[in-house]
């Protein structure tokens with residue numbers, strides 16, 4: 042899932058400092074699961090903003106709504122009624138949701154409440170880790186199910202580099218060396234010979250470097 | 265594959281080679297590099313020119329290589345994968361060759377986190393293994409990295425790589441070295457050796473696999489100026505091992521700088537006499553280039569062969 046974290050409230054407040062009434066839109070998708078933009082976080086943010094503005098003697102009116110998914114036009118359309126008299130919309134979705142709102146509500150000032158960080162998952166409650174760099178052509182079958190593109194700090198395909206020590210990456214003692222993990226796993230699977238194969242450079246045109254990407258499935262198109 | 269590299273001629277002829285390192289400055293004057301080159305020129309066979317070492321912006325390694333070359337030392341241009349994509353790399357390689365550079369050393373490069381621009385975007389379009397492989401293909405098969413033909417004047421570099429016997433997983437370090445040799449590396453410079461025992465174990469594995477017959481390995485040594493410097497490396501530089509005894513010896517020395525030089529000379533002599541499969545030394549006197557001539561001379565490696 043997509044992992045996002047809320048921006049500091051004062052930063053969000055600064056984005057809407059001129060507004061008198063705002064709509065805060067949460068999302069029931071990934072950001073609910075990672076506890077950054079669900080119904081609860083939306084309510085909490087709304088009240089924090091109101092309190093802040095009250096203290097400044099510039100009261101703010103808030104409306105809240107949590108969409109099933111902000112990355113789906115169908116659900117975004119359901120927000121229409123809430124937007125009429127607001128000066129701005131604060132999206133608590135990932136960057137995709139913010140853009141869907143901006144696209145639909147062309148005359149509204151739409152701002153992000155979250156920083157969209159990465160795609161990954163949780164290890165223990167309250168701890169999320171990045172797992173995939175969305176490279177467009179998965180190579181996990183060559184690396185024992187551990188992604189070197191995003192989990193190696195240098196995206197090395199023929200690792201590990203000379204900075205790997207005691208299982209950690211050279212960038213920090215808090216970061217596991219992805220290539221140590223790959224090595225351990227390949228060893229356990231009896232497939233160390235696979236690591237001797239030369240791994241050619243990636244075709245980055247399949248990644249973001251080919252420009253914004255699209256995925257098309259004609260078989261599921263309705264018309 | 266033969267190239268015009270002088271270093272290659274020395275190594276291929278079976279002579280024990282000596283290389284050193286010159287770090288370009290954080291400004292735009294070449295005076296310092298030229299001074300170091302003049303000073304070292306009769307004492308080493310070639311010098312590495314570091315490429316924005318530890319991710320700190322410095323005068324370009326290729327430009328510095330030209331300065332060094334004009335002072336009479338053969339440069340080994342270092343190229344990291346951190347700052348350039350495959351287009352920029354090839355363009356710089358063609359440029360370097362046109363300027364007379366004949367040796368390239370391929371490395372991943374230190375992460376930008378350690379340098380003076382920690383908020384920079386890194387590139388890592390290709391890794392050091394791939395750089396080695398494509399450099400060889402440029403020369404031997406006349407192909408750009410993409411596979412397109414180089415119609416004429418392909419760059420013909422003597423290809424170097426690095427190996428770190430002190431990084432983990434230790435068992436895989438020799439295998440990865442072999443992989444670099446398969447990819448096309450012709451000479452290898454190791455990370456600074458402080459833990460001689462570990463280096464000997466590494467070389468034993470190298471010989472078992474016959475890798476020393478296929479590539480020239482130059483052992484990396486570094487004279488230490490103080491016990492604090494040694495301690496710092498011990499605690500803070502990932503992929504280095506500094507034994508406590510070394511720190512202690514420097515600590516107890518009356519003149520630590522002298523002691524650092526003595527230790528380095530002992531190491532070189534030891535490696536040369538006792539460790540089979542090592543074909544030269546690479547002296548990394550970081551920010552202490554002046555000491556190189558003395559180390560070479562007193563290690564019994566002077567005069568250098570005339571090519």
Ligand code: SF4
Nearest residue numbers: 173174176179180188
């Ligand atoms: S190889 Fe690519 S697609 Fe697969 S996990 Fe890594 S970044 Fe994601």
Ligand code: SF4
Nearest residue numbers: 193202210211218219
């Ligand atoms: S230490 Fe490991 S994870 Fe870090 S850059 Fe090197 S190979 Fe990648």
